[in-house]
Amino acid sequence: MRPFADYHTHTRYSHGRGTIEENVLAARERGLQQVAITDHGPRHLFIGVRGKKAFLRARREVDALQKKYPDTEILLGVEANVISQEGEIDVPEDVMPLLDLILVGYHLAVRTLDLPFTYHLHIRNRLQKYGLAKDGDLRRRNTRALMGAVRKYPVKIVTHPGLHVDIDTPTLARVCHERGTALEINCSYLQETRDFLQAARDTGVLFAVSSDAHHPSQVGDFAGALELLEEMGLSEERVINLR
Numbered sequence: 238m239r240p241f242a243d244y245h246t247h248t249r250y251s252h253g254r255g256t257i258e259e260n261v262l263a264a265r266e267r268g269l270q271q272v273a274i275t276d277h278g279p280r281h282l283f284i285g286v287r288g289k290k291a292f293l294r295a296r297r298e299v300d301a302l303q304k305k306y307p308d309t310e311i312l313l314g315v316e317a318n319v320i321s322q323e324g325e326i327d328v329p330e331d332v333m334p335l336l337d338l339i340l341v342g343y344h345l346a347v348r349t350l351d352l353p354f355t356y357h358l359h360i361r362n363r364l365q366k367y368g369l370a371k372d373g374d375l376r377r378r379n380t381r382a383l384m385g386a387v388r389k390y391p392v393k394i395v396t397h398p399g400l401h402v403d404i405d406t407p408t409l410a411r412v413c414h415e416r417g418t419a420l421e422i423n424c425s426y427l428q429e430t431r432d433f434l435q436a437a438r439d440t441g442v443l444f445a446v447s448s449d450a451h452h453p454s455q456v457g458d459f460a461g462a463l464e465l466l467e468e469m470g471l472s473e474e475r476v477i478n479l480r
């Protein structure tokens with residue numbers, strides 16, 4: 238199995254340590270043909286890409302680098318946040334045309350669209366996470382919002398499924414399978430991935446292996462993931478960035 242792309246990397250536009258060019262150079266060094274720059278959506282309270290101007294700057298930077306490194310495809314994307322129960326995400330309409338791909342994942346420090354969803358996302362999920370309350374309805378609602386996002390938007394990858402909030406993996410995987418959205422095998426959280434992979438495996442859904450690099454040195458570093466895939470009996474046909 239040979240990776241040819243890393244679709245999930247961060248830069249200084251959110252809280253990554255490197256520049257876009259440093260991520261591109263790192264991807265080239267790893268022998269990748271594609272690399273995506275996917276910083277956090279603007280409603281992340283501390284680290285989101287702020288406003289259309291910043292996305293425009295990133296777009297121009299990517300376009301200029303594309304000319305400089307024509308044999309590496311450089312994609313500009315976003316790791317968007319779920320901000321409502323219906324699955325709206327935090328990418329403004331006028332930013333969408335600037336992007337080549339959209340990833341969506343749950344993060345907790347996010348400014349949501351309304352108060353009930355704020356309560357749901359911040360309070361109920363935290364209480365459950367720290368074992369302070371047991372909430373049977375939570376998993377269903379978390380899953381419903383994420384499925385809403387996958388149905389509403391052209392989501393290429395759902396990032397780190399089940400990491401920050403509890404979800405019903407087989408149900409989400411079935412919707413992703415229908416929509417052609419991949420579920421992520423995130424190399425920064427590989428330990429947490431085994432159960433989720435097992436739960437998603439038999440649905441036929443596609444996967445994407447990504448680094449979630451926050452430093453250029455991590456771009457394209459898929460150590461451990463390929464072994465895990467093999468162990469799970471998943472071939473490269475099930476993974477969108479392996480051949």
Ligand SMILES: [Zn+2]
Pocket residue numbers: 316342344396397
């Ligand atoms: Zn994330």
Ligand SMILES: [Zn+2]
Pocket residue numbers: 245247316396449
């Ligand atoms: Zn990320």
